[in-house]
Amino acid sequence: MNQQLTSLDTVLAYHERTKHNFQRYAMGPDHIDWDTQPDSFRRYAGAERFELPLVADTLDSAYVDLYRPGAIAPQPMNLNTVAALLELSLGISAWKQYGGSRWALRCNPSSGNLHPTEGYVVLPNLSDIPAGVYHYMSHDHVLEQRGLFDEKGAEILDATLSSGRFLFGLTSIPWREAWKYGERAFRYCQHDIGHAVAAVRYAAATLGWTVQLLDNWADAEIVTVLGLDRDDDCNRAEREVAEVMLCVNSKSSLSPKSPCPSLIKSGEILSVMADVKWAGKANVLDHHHHYEWAVIDTVLEATKFPEKILSAMTAVKWADEADWIAPPLPPLPSISCTSRAADLIRQRRSAQMFDGVTPLSREAFYRLLDSTLPRHNAAPWDVFPYLPRIHLILFVHRVTDLSPGLYVLLRRAGIEENLRAALQHEHFVWLKPEACPEHLQFYQLVSGDAQTIAQQISCHQEIAADSAFSLGMLAEFEARLKNRPWGYRRLFWEAGIIGQVLYLEAEAVGVRGTGIGCYFDDAVHALLGLTGTCYQSMYHFTVGSPLIDKRLQTLPPYAHLDS
């Protein structure tokens, strides 16, 4: 059996065994000892620290302008603006306090607030910081200098990035998530990466910048450039795994007509990594590790983006995914949101309860759906270079002038026939609702109260029923994975990006969203009449009018730095 097939089998087996179902949840710890929760902040002791200014408050870009190509003048790239990007993507957005407990929230959400994602920037020489590889320590809002380029390295880095660009790498520490969620944790790490990619993209847009996902970088190359393979710096500390390398561009103009700038190649940068001077020792996050979830290491290995994928052996047609260009669509319908982008990004929260009463206007609902559709060269979807493979199954509860029921939104053309054939219920009517914007492929499948079923399949969570609507993200699973086991991670990233879009868009129309990672996979498929693994549900989400828990105190994000 060749390696491709073996990896694919591993992925399929992992997906199957980590399904929750009515009779049994995926394997996880028998009990959780909250006192032994892993440290949610990675630190590199001994690395030189560069304190970053807190500048998000000075950014005036309007949230609605993030989507309008050319509306925000690009800011110059310097330590201040890089700091703003970090503050608004992975930075702390508030502290919550209840009784004796206090916990940080961040601009990027995370399953269980466990935050397995770490961020790095690879910067060329800037006036206040030398060319190097830096870990972002969000608790202190500092950059820790992991790697320092020598003069020649800095020159090559400068030339490769050409002025105005830098790299932004994302990694995961799976143990943070596995500590609580066991085997299913790999999925949540990947959702979180999708959320973080979108968070970086939105933060860049507030500065008038663009972001590309460097899909020409193998995981092993990301490992080398970020220094993740440096055993001496880790000792017993939990290892980080490479996820994705992004390129932030402070100069490219955002216009539907401008061509995408070419992708930065890893080769030149890798050629100077041997001369980088490394510093810093990673902290141990959890001294106990009572459980081991070996299957996570196995699926991580099976889904690595391999080196030399572009070489001969890869007559495999994977380029169909990466060469996709979004079709022209009408601009997003306007909304009355007047918030500054920086405020809206930092006010994003997960709703813990919904009021179960307040309807969402039909206009706001359609705007939310519309914002999940990729638009060419427009934020945030321009960061995701692949053919959309995820479609939405919606449980509509409270939307004005739209009957409650089960609906579907197709996120790309050319899939309807296949999906209609796959959703095997004859009573699905496939009716386009009245007043639905022409370009939305949005259909009612069946009308009726969908609250009970929505709650049941989302692990009985009331947030799926008391909202205005909840949804499941249905992936073209087999088509995406065929010959490309690494496509598994990318499906979760796509789902996470959709989630982040919905989180921010919900805030913009005056309601609130919550990601739902806990759902009964095959119950969703059965509800839709799906058999086999052609389509699989990857993530759920819910949006509505939140009830705020007044017992929780909210504290400012970085007041602790003043003391």
Ligand SMILES: Cc1cc2nc3c(=O)[nH]c(=O)nc-3n(C[C@H](O)[C@H](O)[C@H](O)COP(=O)(O)O)c2cc1C
């Ligand atoms: C991938 C993912 C899965 C999540 N799953 C659930 C869930 O099943 N139920 C829930 O109440 N919240 C869920 N959440 C919300 C998180 O608990 C929340 O993001 C976290 O506590 C941080 O709070 P914040 O989003 O307000 O910053 C999920 C979030 C993410 C990103």
